[in-house]
Amino acid sequence: xxxxxxxxxxxxxxxxxxxxxxxxxxxxxxxxxxxxxxxxxxxxxxxxxxxxxxxxxxxxxxxxxxxxxxxxxxxxxxxxxxxxxxxxxxxxxxxxxxxxxxxxxxxxxxxxxxxxxxxxxxxxxxxxxxxxxxxxxxxxxxxxxxxxxxxxxxxxxxxxxxxxxxxxxxxxxxxxxxxxxxxxxxxxxxxxxxxxxxxxxxxxxxxxxxxxxxxxxxxxxxxxxxxxxxxxxxxxxxxxxxxxxxxxxxxxxxxxxxxxxxxxxxxxxxxxxxxxxxxxxxxxxxxxxxxxxxxxxxxxxxxxxxxxxxxxxxxxxxxxxxxxxxxxxxxxxxxxxxxxxxxxxxxxxxxxxxxxxxxxxxxxxxxxxxxxxxxxxxxxxxxxxxxxxxxxxxxxxxxxxxxxxxxxxxxxxxxxxxxxxxxxxxxxxxxxxxxxxxxxxxxxxxxxxxxxxxxxxxxxxxxxxxxxxxxxxxxxxxxxxxxxxxxxxxxxxxxxxxxxxxxxxxxxxxxxxxxxxxxxxxxxxxxxxxxxxxxxxxxxxxxxxxxxxxxxxxxxxxxxxxxxxxxxxxxxxxxxxxxxxxxxxxxxxxxxxxxxxxxxxxxxxxxxxxxxxxxxxxxxxxxxxxxxxxxxxxxxxxxxxxxxxxxxxxxxxxxxxxxxxxxxxxxxxxxxxxxxxxxxxxxxxxxxxxxxxxxxxxxxxxxxxxxxxxxxxxxxxxxxxxxxxxxxxxxxxxxxxxxxxxxxxxxxxxxxxxxxxxxx
Numbered sequence: 001x002x003x004x005x006x007x008x009x010x011x012x013x014x015x016x017x018x019x020x021x022x023x024x025x026x027x028x029x030x031x032x033x034x035x036x037x038x039x040x041x042x043x044x045x046x047x048x049x050x051x052x053x054x055x056x057x058x059x060x061x062x063x064x065x066x067x068x069x070x071x072x073x074x075x076x077x078x079x080x081x082x083x084x085x086x087x088x089x090x091x092x093x094x095x096x097x098x099x100x101x102x103x104x105x106x107x108x109x110x111x112x113x114x115x116x117x118x119x120x121x122x123x124x125x126x127x128x129x130x131x132x133x134x135x136x137x138x139x140x141x142x143x144x145x146x147x148x149x150x151x152x153x154x155x156x157x158x159x160x161x162x163x164x165x166x167x168x169x170x171x172x173x174x175x176x177x178x179x180x181x182x183x184x185x186x187x188x189x190x191x192x193x194x195x196x197x198x199x200x201x202x203x204x205x206x207x208x209x210x211x212x213x214x215x216x217x218x219x220x221x222x223x224x225x226x227x228x229x230x231x232x233x234x235x236x237x238x239x240x241x242x243x244x245x246x247x248x249x250x251x252x253x254x255x256x257x258x259x260x261x262x263x264x265x266x267x268x269x270x271x272x273x274x275x276x277x278x279x280x281x282x283x284x285x286x287x288x289x290x291x292x293x294x295x296x297x298x299x300x301x302x303x304x305x306x307x308x309x310x311x312x313x314x315x316x317x318x319x320x321x322x323x324x325x326x327x328x329x330x331x332x333x334x335x336x337x338x339x340x341x342x343x344x345x346x347x348x349x350x351x352x353x354x355x356x357x358x359x360x361x362x363x364x365x366x367x368x369x370x371x372x373x374x375x376x377x378x379x380x381x382x383x384x385x386x387x388x389x390x391x392x393x394x395x396x397x398x399x400x401x402x403x404x405x406x407x408x409x410x411x412x413x414x415x416x417x418x419x420x421x422x423x424x425x426x427x428x429x430x431x432x433x434x435x436x437x438x439x440x441x442x443x444x445x446x447x448x449x450x451x452x453x454x455x456x457x458x459x460x461x462x463x464x465x466x467x468x469x470x471x472x473x474x475x476x477x478x479x480x481x482x483x484x485x486x487x488x489x490x491x492x493x494x495x496x497x498x499x500x501x502x503x504x505x506x507x508x509x510x511x512x513x514x515x516x517x518x519x520x521x522x523x524x525x526x527x528x529x530x531x532x533x534x535x536x537x538x539x540x541x542x543x544x545x546x547x548x549x550x551x552x553x554x555x556x557x558x559x560x561x562x563x564x565x566x567x568x569x570x571x572x573x574x575x576x577x578x579x580x581x582x583x584x585x586x587x588x589x590x591x592x593x594x595x596x597x598x599x600x601x602x603x604x605x606x607x608x609x610x611x612x613x614x615x616x617x618x619x620x621x622x623x624x625x626x627x628x629x630x631x632x633x634x635x636x637x638x639x640x641x642x643x644x645x646x647x648x649x650x651x652x653x654x655x656x657x658x659x660x661x662x663x664x665x666x667x668x669x670x671x672x673x674x675x676x677x678x679x680x681x682x683x684x685x686x687x688x689x690x691x692x693x694x695x696x697x698x699x700x701x702x703x704x705x706x707x708x709x710x711x712x713x714x715x716x717x718x719x720x721x722x723x724x725x726x727x728x729x730x731x732x733x734x735x736x737x738x739x740x741x742x743x744x745x746x747x748x749x750x751x752x753x754x755x756x757x758x759x760x
Contacts, residue, residue, distance in 0.1 A: 109191050111184060114154025115706070119670040125161035128671065129171045135678050137178045137335050140685035142361075142437075143713035144678060145179065147706070151674050152176060153184060159671070165233070170200035173208075180335035180362030182208040199224035199234040206241060210317050211336035212364070213343050219245035239265045240314040243276050248321060256280040271308055272315050275322065278305075285322055313337070320344060330354045339364045342373065349377045353401035357438065367441045374405030382406060400435055404442060411446060420450060424506045428727045434687065436723045440510045441517065447510055504533045505730035509722040512542060516715060537611070538619075539733040541601050541626070542722050545715055600635055612641075619732045622725045628691035629714040632698025643695045658696065665703035673704050686720040 108117060120128070139145035152175055158168040166174070169192070176184045185208040189195060195202040202221055209218035223238040224231050239262050246255035259266060259277055266273045278285045288296075288304030296303035307324075308315065310332050319326065323346045326333070330351055333341070341347055341355035342365055356373050359365035382398045383406065397403065407426040414422040423443060430439035440447070535543065602608050612623055628643045657680060664673040681689070681697055689697075694717060701710035725732055 108155055108157045109188070110155030111153040111187055111191075112150070112155065114150050114156070115670045116154070117156050119151065119154055119156050120159040121671075122667060122669040123159040123671050125159040125168055126163045128159050128675065129163045129166065129168060131675055131679070132171055132175045135175070135178070135675065136682035137180075139179070139678065139682050141681070141689075141713065141716065143709065143716045144681065146712070147701075147709040148674055148678050149176075149179060149181060149184070150709075151671060153188075166200040166230070167198055169194055170198060170204055173201055173204035177204060177207055177211070177334070177336045180211075180338060180359065180364060182211050182336050182339070182364060195221055197228065199228055199230040199238075203234050203237055206237075207313050207334075207336060210313065211334070211338070211340055213340035215245075215248055215317075215321075219248065236265055236268060237314065240269070240272055240276075240318075243280075244314060244317055244321065247276065247279050247318075252280045252282055269312065269315070271305065272312070272318060275305060275315075275318055279318075279322060285324075287324065320346075326351050330358075335362060338362060342369075345376075349379055349381075350399050350402055352377055353405050354399055357401040357404065360441070361438075367444055370405075370442060371408055374408050377405065379405060379409070397433075400433065400438075403433060404430065404435060404438060407439065408442060411443070419446070420503050420507070423447060423450075423510075424503050424727075427506065427510060427723070431724055431727050434685075436727075437513065437720055440513045440723070443510070444514055447507065447514060450507070501533050501734050502730040505539070505733040506726045508535070508539055508733055509542065509719050509726050513719050513723070516719070534735040536733055536735045537607065538623075538626075539735075542718065542733075544601070545718060598635075601630055605638065615732075616729060618725060618729050622721055622732070625691060625694075625721050626718060628695050629698065629718050632695040632702075633710060633714055634699075634702055643691045661700055662703070665700045668704050670704055670706065673700065674706075677701075686717045689717065 139148070152172050163171075173185050173188065176182070176188075185204055189201065189205050192201075195205050202224060206218045206221050209215070209221075218241070223242065224234060239258075243255050243258055243266075246252075246258060255276065259273065259280060263273075266276075275285055286302075286304040287307060290306055293303040293306060307319070307326075307329075309329070311319070311326075311329065313334055316326075316333060316337055320340065325346060325348050326341070327348050327350070333355075335358065338355040338359040339362075342352060342359050344352065347355070353370075353373060356365055356370045360367055360370050379402065382402050398406065407429060411419070411422045411426050423446060426443065427436060427439055430436050608623075612620060615623060624641070627637050627641045631637050631643055657676070661673065661676055661680070664676060677697065677700060681693065684693070694714075698710045698714055701707070701713070722733075
């Protein structure tokens with residue numbers, strides 16, 4: 001019996017072991033269990049594994065038994081996507097990329113071709129990610145801002161190396177947010193779908209939607225799963241987002257329960273927690289100052305909430321949901337929230353219009369929309385008429401955005417025949433506050449709607465802009481060193497008849513800005529022809545700036561056969577660049593003659609010398625600025641006009657950085673270079689940028705083969721300077737009448753016209 005029992009016991013144990021080894025029946029096995037037990041499938045051919053340096057597993061032994069677990073372990077332990085790039089042996093299709101299929105955010109994905117696939121050559125990820133987080137947020141130079149945006153939109157691989165914390169993909173999204181470009185964040189995310197696996201990227205996409213005022217899209221993004229890299233860092237944010245979404249949906253009981261159950265996670269932000277508790281209890285929040293809190297504590301009453309001086313994104317979103325009007329904090333708010341605040345009519349007029357102006361500069365709001373908001377917003381508190389001019393000067397000036405909105409309303413209130421002078425008056429007043437370019441963009445449709453004809457053209461230059469016009473005592477100094485008194489000392493709307501030459505000259509740079517702001521919609525006709533007046537040589541250089549350069553074939557095609565082979569021909573010498581190469585003033589001899597085939601913007605240096613010698617201080621400062629731009633773009637100028645070699649004048653910090661920046665430019669390390677330029681020049685504007693800095697900045701861009709970016713920056717600064725000059729000294733843009741040597745009044749006319757040009 002004992003042996004029989006032992007036999008049955010052994011048989012039962014063997015059956016149990018067999019069942020255990022075979023597993024449960026297939027019909028009873030769940031899909032999750034099958035997935036958990038299945039080893040990763042390796043679809044990489046052995047030849048490809050050898051090419052990229054991975055073991056093939058054909059040697060057997062201990063390594064072969066653990067091969068099926070290697071991909072899983074490597075993917076879990078890596079800090080970024082597992083990726084290897086190589087050419088498959090025997091393949092003629094080029095590069096093959098092997099890696100995790102779910103990590104597209106680290107692949108070379110972008111919104112445009114941009115600056116090429118090698119723009120991060122020589123860069124280290126740990127340094128670049130940290131530098132991007134410290135760069136200025138508000139860039140006054142639009143061309144420099146566009147260059148950086150193109151950098152981050154470019155289709156390129158990530159810099160080499162690893163970085164702790166946020167991923168490289170999220171670092172790109174965060175820089176877009178810092179520049180106020182929420183559209184690029186959402187467009188890039190649409191290509192990758194990284195919100196499901198990258199909590200840092202998911203947070204950036206949520207902020208982009210909140211900044212655009214789309215709370216529904218922000219709430220549609222699910223919180224990251226536990227165990228995901230970055231889950232602990234982003235947990236408080238997504239917990240606040242959950243409370244916000246519940247309050248937004250009117251689920252006050254759920255919001256209160258969420259606050260109670262997650263009090264520890266939400267305890268770091270006391271203001272958000274207290275405000276959310278009041279909103280969940282449907283109690284109207286009471287806001288006050290720190291002094292009000294002290295009084296309430298002394299009286300043993302409930303203290304009010306004190307809004308922090310610097311708001312976090314979720315605090316700002318919750319305040320908007322509560323209908324709180326934000327005042328005097330606009331410069332402390334995130335740039336990507338400007339569009340949402342611009343469309344929030346619960347905000348004070350100054351806040352709403354200030355956000356609209358910032359969003360327009362960021363590109364997330366159109367100038368037409370700002371014009372509509374200026375008509376919909378209540379500005380009566382800023383339109384109180386003063387009894388005397390003294391009270392106008394003594395009163396507190398309105399914020400920039402309110403000022404622009406008021407000027408738009410004034411222009412629209414003028415009759416049709418007074419529109420030209422009203423436009424120039426608005427430009428002049430904006431110039432006095434440093435807002436000329438903003439005003440030009442806001443007056444876009446009004447400026448394009450002008451239809452000047454020769455019938456209503458007036459030639460009374462002195463009547464519109466007298467040479468000895470009185471300047472306002474408090475007129476500010478601009479970067480040219482002269483007073484902008486014309487903007488505040490003369491009533492242009494009453495002094496100038498419609499479409500006088502002076503009005504046409506003042507409109508010329510403004511129309512050129514509109515022509516170049518959107519090159520895809522630029523008019524083909526010449527702006528000088530539109531304005532029906534004869535421009536001076538200075539104005540012609542503005543109109544021709546940025547024109548497509550003539551190629552060598554185009555220049556040869558313009559020459560006859562005799563001229564091509566006649567080395568003594570003056571025209572041929574000019575074509576070769578010898579007209580200024582042999583001039584001792586340029587500092588170069590015949591051996592160093594430039595090979596640049598671009599036509600020089602200044603065709604006749606003798607005429608320019610006469611103009612410069614007889615120019616007023618304002619015109620001379622403008623011409624010096626113009627020459628600095630030409631020199632930075634690679635054109636030769638005489639040594640007497642050359643800008644100092646020091647890029648920063650007396651600024652030792654920029655001088656110390658010059659060798660490093662020049663090395664980045666010479667090595668064509670585009671990514672590192674642009675970030676360094678934004679770091680150094682991002683807080684500069686066209687008025688504060690010195691000629692030496694401008695020359696160096698343009699030279700760095702050209703050395704890195706970013707000629708288009710350099711041309712755009714030079715054009716922006718030149719047009720801003722021309723806009724100031726056109727309002728201060730419009731005669732600089734008007735060609736004087738053709739004179740003859742027999743005219744006895746030539747000396748007097750030359751003195752009045754500034755001797756811009758004389759034709760014998």
